[in-house]
Amino acid sequence: MTLTFELDDERKQKIVFSRTMQIKRVREHEKTSKGAIMSQLSDFQFYIDSSGKYQNFDCIFYEGIEQKPNRDAEKIRETFFPGLVHEYYLIYGERFVDPGNSEKIRLAIERNCYSQIFEKIKDNLENINTVLIKDSITDEKKKKKYVELLQEIRDNNDLINTTKDELSTFDINAVEIDKAIQTIDRKIGSSGIEYESLGKKRDDLGIRIKSLNSQIKNIDKEIMGSGFKTLIGILAVNSQKNLELELGKRIKKGEIPPHIKTEFIDTLIKKKICICNRKINKTEKQKLIELRDENVIGEYYNEFLNLNFSLKSLESKLKSEVTDYLKNVQDVEDLRLKMIEADKEQENISQELKSLEKTKDLEIERKKFEKHKKDIEREKDMLNRQIQDYKAVVDAAKINIKKLGVINTTNRGEIEKIIPEIILKLNETKEAIITSTRKDVEEFASQTYKKIYESAEEVKRIELDDKYNVRVILKKSGKDVVKSKFSTGESLVFAISFLTALRRFSGYTGPIFLDSPFSVLDPKHRVKVSLNIPKSIPGQLIILTRPDTFEDVKSKLKEYTNKIVAVVKEKEWHSKMV
């Protein structure tokens, strides 16, 4: 939502409070000495802003169309928003009112019951007292001194108040920081230890994968070398068998080794005679030649015998080679499977570690918060010391006034008695009003919460103790159960209930803006809550919502809906009202 205020002065100033909707003020607001009065919705008109700059509820200050350097956003909000509106009547989703921030709740309640008015009255009474005393002093020198001392007291009291305001801001921040640290601690939880053990597991797996890889590589090398040779052996088996058979035949025939020397046969052929000295004929000669040729093989009988041995050895080795090869292949396959599993496991662990790495970020964030907390504590110490100093000055001034002897003037004796009594009564009244407002807010918020929240039957009441801690009391199996942790949806419902109660007791009647209240609720709760909100919240309600979350509840809200305004996005940063 963007709230844009255009000021009809010469400088044509414009202030844009950025969210996602634009509103223009059509009626001049009246400023009182205490701030602006509560505005009505009719004071505003929706319009399209195309300034193009949207931040999370930040103030952009314009003169004409020129954006001016960022002025103090808080001051601008204080000036242009009615005090309670800017602080408590705009809900930014579920995060606006945090049921866990007791300091914020305290301020909301105390401001709503105008408790500061009592301080003003007390100041005024003090002033009356002062004036009376001053008027009764006849000695000019004493009067001057008295006025100076009074001024000193006033100045220091102002300083004390300002410092206390600062302190309370620091208190709010300190609570927020404590909560943030607690949330981080919860998130970190045991994940630190888990991170360490997973890290070790990943390292071990890394070593295992490395070892598996090297095993696979070694066996692969062996497979590659032996595999091809084995293949050659397998494919040559038949040829080897043929040769072995041939050699076997020859050995059987006695050709290897030869029965007779080739040179001797040669001599017989040359001399053309037989061993018996008979002449040989042509046919016999031919036979001798054939015998000699056959015998040549026998001449190399050593080689052929070796060849035969080698063939037999190859045959016997081949089977074991093939078996070994297949075993190696199987081993590699198994190792690969193991490696895939280890890889997968490592990947899973890495993923887990990655998610746990957020722990590291959380720890860094935690340290930052702790540092910030220490800074705040230092600041608070410093402010407390300052307050003590201011108080010491005030006390000293009061003693000096007493020393002046001006207070004992007889004609103001009654007043001197009455005023402190009135102040005492005022303090008591202030406390009583705060307490009763707290009780009223507690009661009304409790009722509203029960009306709106889906599990209302379980909710007995909302409790706000004197330290402004919020607890939801549930009734379970006849027993009271304290619920101090809120889901996002519960926080939202609490926020709505709380501000509705605040508005009721503040006396203001302005509309309530709910920015995207449905998006944090699941569809089941969305319908019920959406139906209960208009029933439970009196007065005008302006709900800003996205179409997707609105569709579920549109029909349910129909009877409560006066007007639906659609904002359609035309292009980046440009929307139009339909």
Added chain:
Amino acid sequence: MKKYKEPALANIDQKYKIQLDVIKKKHEDNPEHYVNRLEAKYIYIFAIIMALKYKLKPVESKKKAWIFRTEGLKRDEESETIFKSLIFSFKKDIKILLPENYEEYYSIAEKLANAGMERTLKLLNSSDEIEKMILVESQKFLKN
């Protein structure tokens, strides 16, 4: 007994030598690739096996190029035995293994290697194919 001189080099058609070099170059970054891990004599024997297995016609080299030293074969008894059995299987005459037939012996080897080299190179280009073949043939062998 007459001494016969064995040829010092085993030859192949030059085109296959070039193709083999191309494959080696292609896989030079991968020392674990078959083509880089196998000695030339194994590739040569494998080519002869391919020629015999698929009954391919022996091919004369258009231009000879030496592929390995025969001495390397002689030093490796197992390979030499297989080599001899393959040539005998083709020639079907045991005399081809005699020293006097060295020339013919290596000539047959060269022609058979030329015939089977095309398939061999194709296989060498793909490690997966070789592995598949080894696995299939191994399992077949064990079954028989």
